[in-house]
Amino acid sequence: MDLVGIGAISAAAVAALGVPAAVLVGRWQMRGALRAAEETGRAGIAQAESTYRAALDAVRTEADAAHLQWRRGIRRDAYAGFLLAMTRCVQAAEALPRGLLETSQVLSAAEDELTRAKNDLSAALWVVKLEGPPDVADIAGSVSSRTYELTGALARKAEYHRAASILYHLRSSNPTAAELDAALMGLAVVVSETGYNARPGSRQMPPQEVTEAVERATELHGQLSDDIGISEWVVLLNEALNYYTDPEALNRQLTSTVEQLLPSCRQALDARSSTDDLSLTTDL
Structure with a gap:
């Protein structure tokens, strides 16, 4: 074989060997490219997930803050409405006429106003119970009970003053009315001196002095039954017996209970979160 033939065969052999090598190099290059693309894809996915989570956290934080602010506003309105209803209720009771009335319409209107105030207080309490939290609702219930008392x-007390006004005006024209007034004052003194407790729940037997004073006052009232009705007589007698709790004492109790309520309300309004709150973003 001449040199030309040998050269051709050698070239063909080299070419035959170069084809698999090129294919192998191409595969390596392709694998490297795929690997690089895979790493790039992973990095992109991780970046996308990080961006998504950051956006989700921002939305959740904003939604939680908005929900908390909304809940705080609802509760603040509920608490303020309850305290205002309590105040109006007391004011309506204090405004009840105490003097001798020319007509019954004035008394009826005042009593209707007190009834409406009580109903408003009851409704306001239910709103507080609905909005919570439980500790605020419990103390608000005590405030409501104190207010009703x-x-x-x-x-x-207003009813007593009206009855006392009737008795006072009768004294100038009826000596028996003056005697009854004196008998009731004497009964009050005896009750105070003996320490007799005639209030509901007490099982103390009245001393003889108290019994005699009640009998004397009742006898005098029998002579004035046409001028002093049974309802007026009952409140006059109960006042002399100190049968009811003094409004001043009840007012102090109410004030003390309100002072317990206010810090609980502030704590509920200032709380960053609360176990009784339902977050709107829990499932995001």
Whole structure:
């Protein structure tokens, strides 16, 4: 074989060997490219996830803050409405007429106003119970009970003053009325001196002095039954017996209970979060 033939065969052999090598190099290059693309893809996915989580956290934080602010506003309105209803209730009881009335319409209007105030207080308490938290609702319930006790005492005190006005005006024209007035004052003195407790729940038997004073006052009232009705007589007698709790004492109790409520309200409004709150973003 001449040199040309040998050269051709050698070239063909080299070419045959170069084809697999080129293929192998191409595969390596492709694998490297795929690996690089895979790493780039992973980095992109991680960056996307990080961006998504950051955006989700921002949305959650904003939603939680908005929900907390909304809940705080609802509770603040509930607490303020309850305290205002309590105040109006006491004011309505204090405004009940105490003097001798020319007409019954004035008294009826005042009593209707007190009834509306009590109903408003009851409704306001239910709003506080609905909004919570439980400790605030519990103390608000005590405030409501104290308020009803005070308004009841104020209503009885106003009724007593109206009855006393009737008796006072009768004294100038009826000696028996003057005697009854003196007998009731004497009964009050005896009750105070003997320490007799005639209030509900007490099982103390009245001393003889108290019994005799009540009998004397009742006898005198029998002579004035046409001028002093049974309802007026009952409140006059109960006042002399110190049967009801003094409104001043009940007012102090109410004030003390309100002072317990206010810090609980502030704590509920200032809390960053609360176990009784339901977050709107929990499932995001």
